[in-house]
Amino acid sequence: MPELAEVEFYRRQWDPGLGQKIMRVQIHPRKRIFRGSNPRAFVRELTGSCFLRSFAWGKQMLFEFSGGNWIGIHLGMTGTLRIEPPNFRPEKHDHLVLHQARRSLVFRDARLFGRVRFHRGQSAPPWWRAGGPDIASDTFDRKFLDAFLRRHGRAPVKSVLLLQSGFAGIGNWMADEILWRAKIPPLTAAGALTAAQGTRLFRETRFVASESLRIIGPNFSDPPRDWLIHQKWKRDGVCPKHHTPLRKAIIGGRTTAWCPRCQK
Template sequence: MPELAEVEFYRKEWDAGLRKKVTRVELHAGKRIFRGIKVKRLAAALEGATYLNSEAQAKLMCFRFSGGVWLGIHLGMSGQLRMELAGFTPEKHDHLVLQQSARALVFSDPRQFGRVHFHEGRDVPTWWAKLPPAVTSPEFTLERVSAFLKRHARLAVKAALLVQTAFPGVGNWMADEILWQARIDPRTLCGKLSKKQIQALWEKAREICRVSLDTIGKDFSDPPEDWLIHQRWTSKGICPRHGVQLKTATIGGRTTRWCARCQH
């Protein structure tokens, strides 16, 4: 599932269409990604509108068009945004296509766990306004994190990092990376974390999100070579620090990998 940095990368895939008008909207009405939306109204509002700007926050993207039109896109597990040249014909999984004179802005989602949001008007839509503070923002304070962990004292810290209202945009691999760099066992209950561990967790969460945005989010380049991510995907993952094989378990319903030697 795309996480914070991957979402930022895909947001910029539509940059070629900035300040250009949407000439035609093609979509697969009735698909699950449009649940709760009046699809005909969505198409009518976007057709003829100019693409003004966009922003990504957590795992959600927001695209603004002239006429007070807001388009939100959540990629889900398999969603992607891309740009195609003029004359492009949508394929089976291209569920939303904004045709412009020189290009097409495409949202594809084979598994349809993603979602499209839509709003008309000056006011910021609820689905965008209600998002929690970004991990890299000043509002994401140590006190905020400490209070959340205290409220979830019986939850494993790996599962806690996946709660989007607390750590927006952090997904499975990022949570493992944060815990590895903070040297915390992912099975540790939040209520058992020391003040020093909570401090490390907060610092590493901010640092890893920032570096991920500067690498993956910028041009899908790799994060630093000494990060766990380069080993966690391999069948025989080796800890970059110690060279010992990583442990594997399911925590919070997600596959988790860690080093038993340095995370204890």
């Protein structure tokens, strides 16, 4: 489910708990969601600490607590964050619950493709910001984009849009939205894009990232009706521009929809 904008939305869900103490922590410690961490030891440290700040970066989130305690969360395909009452009892897929005096902060993930990582230290963990540059930042510029496309020049551009080392936070629906707006066929080799296509890819990547953050981030509002996302999952989806039937194929292992008239 979650890409850049949805991740930002879920990060904000825990905001009501900022500045408040963690009274009790409940986990399902054996779940693979905690792979690579020692959750039981961390729970001892976290209990009694204060929830200080949170950050989002691509599809990654980082939550900072007093005493040098940090939690990194990746939502995978089906992860969500939400608030529940203080005495909330976790259900089957609620793998991490931070109880505060007035509410509980809950992480749920049915499919367990997500990941929760713990870190102790004075600064953010080394794995934080290990991915590509923030698309909104100056580091994500034409030079970076062109070099990245060249480096993965033989792969279909659709597959390259899904690489988090270059397009942090872009997932399947945003990738198709970007390529549709940039008028680029998804099977085009990344190294074979024309200069004009490169220019449009850069512009529309920035546009889709910033617009979806603005629309979805605060309250999960729907993107405008003329965005491709509303058509791409339909069996008989059509191009929002002129109602040409969309084409579908598996590219880079993922369902891809595009308009054969706009994107050629």
